[in-house]
Amino acid sequence: MSRYSFTVPDSIESAREIQQQARSLVIPEDRLDPVGLVAGVDVGFEENNTITKAAIVVLNFPSLEVVETSIARMPTGFPYVPGFLSFREIPAILEALEHLKTNPDLYLCDGQGIAHPRRLGIASHLGVAIDRPTIGVAKSLLVGKHAPLGEEKGAWTPLIDKKETIGAVFRSRTRVKPLYISIGHRVSLETAIDRVSRCLTKYRLPEPTRLADKLSKKEGGEVRNLGT
DNA sequence: GCGACAG
DNA sequence: ATCTTGTCGC
Numbered sequence: 001m002s003r004y005s006f007t008v009p010d011s012i013e014s015a016r017e018i019q020q021q022a023r024s025l026v027i028p029e030d031r032l033d034p035v036g037l038v039a040g041v042d043v044g045f046e047e048n049n050t051i052t053k054a055a056i057v058v059l060n061f062p063s064l065e066v067v068e069t070s071i072a073r074m075p076t077g078f079p080y081v082p083g084f085l086s087f088r089e090i091p092a093i094l095e096a097l098e099h100l101k102t103n104p105d106l107y108l109c110d111g112q113g114i115a116h117p118r119r120l121g122i123a124s125h126l127g128v129a130i131d132r133p134t135i136g137v138a139k140s141l142l143v144g145k146h147a148p149l150g151e152e153k154g155a156w157t158p159l160i161d162k163k164e165t166i167g168a169v170f171r172s173r174t175r176v177k178p179l180y181i182s183i184g185h186r187v188s189l190e191t192a193i194d195r196v197s198r199c200l201t202k203y204r205l206p207e208p209t210r211l212a213d214k215l216s217k218k219e220g221g222e223v224r225n226l227g228t
Numbered sequence: 229g230c231g232a233c234a235g
Numbered sequence: 236a237t238c239t240t241g242t243c244g245c
Contacts, residue, residue: 115234143233
């Protein structure tokens with residue numbers, strides 16, 4: 001069933017080829033079930049970047065109650081190069097996903113989806129790798145331009161690159177730096193914006209990503225699954 | 229050639 | 236991403 005196998009290349013040149021080939025597998029439309037479980041995915045580093053730590057938090061939707069969490073550590077195998085983040089973080093994410101006992105209907109990833117130079121940011125690459133619905137929720141801009149954004153919570157404007165809409169610049173909280181939402185895989189931009197909006201509480205980041213971020217920065221890691 | 233550059 | 240305390244503002 002899985003017609004895509006994720007691998008870490010040994011050079012930026014080959015990495016670019018992999019992205020070029022994988023981008024064609026991204027499905028920019030709604031092909032997801034009603035969301036009952038949403039997962040937040042984030043990655044952190046330890047020991048001077050030699051260790052990559054992935055954290056996943058699964059919550060009920062739309063109640064946003066935490067159902068389970070998973071953490072995985074792994075030696076860092078790829079450097080940080082803008083535009084090639086997935087090769088550095090996905091290995092640990094895949095490991096953390098192996099220990100999940102639930103099957104999330106949707107994944108919110110820290111980083112870009114198709115709002116990427118070659119339209120294959122980490123959220124899209126992960127989505128294709130596991131063939132599950134994903135949304136990119138980045139805290140800063142990688143590529144694209146946009147019109148001025150309203151200051152009120154909920155305001156958003158299209159993110160454009162080379163004349164095409166690659167995402168949405170979204171205000172998750174009034175007068176706070178915006179979020180950059182983009183299609184990851186199997187989700188339309190409209191649905192992406194709606195689902196992220198429904199995961200917001202009192203913080204800038206949606207709960208799934210906010211909790212995963214907190215977990216990736218926390219100490220410990222032996223314990224894989226907490227919660228139910 | 230000169231910037232820009234997710235995490 | 237990570238290193239780091241208190242502090243200004245809603």
